[in-house]
Amino acid sequence: MDIWQETFPLRFGNIDRSDRLTLAATFDFFQEVAISHAESLGVGREAMARTGQGWVLSRISVFFERRPQWGETVTVRSWPRGWDRLFAVRDYDIRDASDTPVVRGRSNWLILDIEKRRPLRPQAVMGTLPLNEGLDALPGGAGSLDARDDLGKAGERQARYSDIDYNGHVNNARYIQWIQDVTDAGVLEQANQMRLDINYLSEIKSGETIELWTAPISGSDAPNEPPPARAIAYEGRRREGDQAVFRAELRVFGGS
Structure with a gap:
């Protein structure tokens, strides 16, 4: 098909x-x-x-x-x-x-x-x-999403049993849960339209601790879409070695 x-x-x-x-x-x-x-x-x-x-x-x-x-x-x-x-x-x-x-x-x-x-x-x-x-x-x-130098640490997560899929690493959808959990709940609950872009840079194995970093994005929009009411950048980094394992950007359009 x-x-x-x-x-x-x-x-x-x-x-x-x-x-x-x-x-x-x-x-x-x-x-x-x-x-x-x-x-x-x-x-x-x-x-x-x-x-x-x-x-x-x-x-x-x-x-x-x-x-x-x-x-x-x-x-x-x-x-x-x-x-x-x-x-x-x-x-x-x-x-x-x-x-x-x-x-x-x-x-x-x-x-x-x-x-x-x-x-x-x-x-x-x-x-x-x-x-x-x-x-x-x-x-x-x-x-592709660029690295940013204005991010602040918002939390951290350790990869556990429920995060790991058949391939032995953190499942792609679990990254999104981590992003949701370091975002203000009101921003997500009130969003009528939104866009998420994510780059997966490195696999995360069970037991690894990942630091979650965020920053607001100012003056940002995406092609063929209205200017966002809110835009946030994210990066996950290994606590040991500070290596970036993912980058993401969330844009929220409007609220209820």
Whole structure:
């Protein structure tokens, strides 16, 4: 199937106090449909492992046009979009009952040589998959984020059992929970529209302690979107060695 889709009712665990879909739950949905589609296309976990390869999420951007509410039934879709240099590109959207896209996303993946831990050129894998030309969920998304020198420490987290996935490192959606937890709850609960961009820079293993650093972004906007009411930069750093393991930027548009 060129486009994979699954339908989900929004349940209690998918929402916050505003009764609406959270960022972290959205990343969970996107992860599940991407895995299902890769398996269907013959490039899933076990098929890639047989050739000594694996998928690694490098960047993803998500934009909420509207935050669906508890009790709504939504359709989560995903599709490959070819490649850009070393990155395999995959798009997403979430559609409401009227088939209107309310959340849109774009991700960049690396195909990794598992033994050497080095990225491979994606054409050999992506060239066999549908290109879905013109089906651009979030043009300009999933870009690179620069390091900042104005960040202040907002907290820290130690990677525990519940953070670690099958691959033995912190799952991509758990980073989003960490970001949510160092953000003012009112900012997230009141957001009508929002955009999150995140770059995954290094895997985090069980037991590692990560310092979480944040700073407001001033005078910032994103292409094809209104100026944000609030914008925040984030960086996760290893406590030992001060190495950056992720960078992210959140932009919130409007409030309830």
